[in-house]
Amino acid sequence: MSDPAAELIVEADLIDPGIPVPAKGESWVISLMRYAVVRVLEGEYPHDDVFVGHDDADLDTPEFRAGVRHRLWLTRTFPEQATILSATATREEGAFYCLRFELV
Amino acid sequence: MSRDLRRESPQAVEDKDEPAVATVTPELTATSLDALRDAPRGRGLAGVAQQLARTLGSTAGNHALQRALAPAARTPRGGSAGRPLLQRKLIATGSDIAQFIALVEPAIGLQLSHDPATGEITAVASLATPGTSPQLESILTMVMDHATQHAEVNFGRGQNRVAIGAFPQPNDLTGSKVQRIDIDDIENIEAGAPGHGLAQLAHEITENFAAHAHAPTPGTNLFPDAHRQGTAAESAVAGDLVAAGADKVAARAAPGATADVTIQVRDFTTHFLVWTQTRTVTAGVADFAVSDSRTAARDNVNTHTIDGFGSNGDALPATGAATVAAALADLAAHPQATAHVVGFADATGTAATNGPLSQRRARAVAAALTAGGGIGGGSLHILGRGATDFVAGNATDADRARNRRVEIVIDEPSPP
DSSP states (O other): OOOTTOSEEEEEEEEEOOSOOOOSSSOOEEEEEEEEEEEEEESOOOOSEEEEEOTTOOTTSGGGSTTOEEEEEEESOOOTTOEEEOSSOOOTTOEEEEEEEEEO | OOOOTTTSOTTOEEOOOOOOOSOOOSSSOHHHHHHHHHSOTTSHHHHHHHHHHHHHOSHHHHHHHHHHHSOSSOOBOGGGGTSOOOOOOEEEEESOHHHHHHHHHHHHTEEEEEOTTTOEEEEEEEOSSOOSOHHHHHHHHHHHHOSSOOEEEEEESSOTTOSSEEOOSSTTSSSOOOEEEEHHHHHHHHHHSTTHHHHHHHHHHHHHHHHTTSOOOTTOOOHHHHHHHHHHHHHHHHHHHTOTTOOOOEEEEEEOSSTTEEEEEEEOSSOEEEEEEEEEEETTEEEEEEEEEEEEOEEEEEEEEEEOOOTTOOSOOTTHHHHHHHHHHHHHHOTTOEEEEEEOOOSSSOHHHHHHHHHHHHHHHHHHHHTTSSSOGGGEEEEEOOSOSOSSOSSSHHHHHHHSEEEEEEEEEOOO
16 A cells, blocks of 8 residues: 555545546646545544645546545645646645545 | 846756656757757748757758758659658648648648548648748658657547647557647637647647657656657747747646636746636537637736845745745735746856756745645746846845845736
């Protein structure tokens, strides 16, 4: 389960998939999704919600429907060239970039 | 606010570091595209081609040079002209190839032909009127004449999840190798911001071509480096067609009136490109349509300064956190704004050390800006300008400390 690049591994329920973004090309936008944290598997995270950016997420697929549970490998470091898009203002707990995930 | 923060300084060090990829071939490198982008305006295609030839040391540069020296008339090309037959490596599929050809021919000054059997697009003659973008001609010529490296593109309309263009997935090119380009998006950009649609075509084709330099290796992300090269090509063409010195350095996406609408902003240093992007889903196809494209002047939102960096140091000073927070508040309040993060040094030391030192200071501030995930690195332009533009003298410790600084210049597009 361990990933050396992951600062945090959690299981979380997808509450809000956020703003749909196109596939990468001229545009490289990472949209933030909001999850409810179910449990922390590695690392420390004291908050109930976590904002996560998935690279090239297709929101029209079942794996990004609200209500699904993901195990998420997370880092604070986003790709350098990417733009972050969020429907809500950044909160104190900030946001994470998803290195990989799987449906639980 | 229209100050060019990148080009004024002989010590300027631009932040272009990107993640390394596993396999590198020399055919299309950052250097070659930087040569295109940085070629002095007004040198003409011959100069660009000579530079290409020197840089590439390959057939691409030589053929660009050949074309530069060819008379601007309808002359046969290829075997019938007595030249050796070349491999043509721009391979196109889709419903809108004719629209692509109609768009680019006047810009490149060449007549193109598409072979439906092989998919190959070739240049068959020079037009009587010279092209308006020598950079685009050089890029397409390099692709078409390359001996081994392909660009594979599909020209269509309303393709699923495509806004302007989409890189092949998976991004190690072990599956599809085809870049999907929506010609309707290109046309809509071109309609409101002439030249930018063609520049984006250069981006998409170059991005795909750059990825084709690598052997597909499972798990290797070819996108970041290819994207950077696509951006360089886009800047070069925008420099020809939109504004001399145009250099795409940052991008931002702002939420629109509904979750399906975003405002897309591209910072070309000389100006902004802005358009509205709207998502519709029909029969399982999510189209990201482009509308209301325009160029816009730069309006300064605010400029924040963090000074007092240690001598020869790049650690954020104690006062920096509050300034970073203020800059982030500005960026949150102005969702279409981008930031140029510009580092400076005092007069101590040499140009060779002060350029990189000032860049490290800018990077330290950029890292603080992006740490919380509120703004992406793609919305920042990081630049070190060395020992230039002093705001104080250099005779005392206190004055030198004022010069050891980073400026966060936040600009947004002027309203329509």
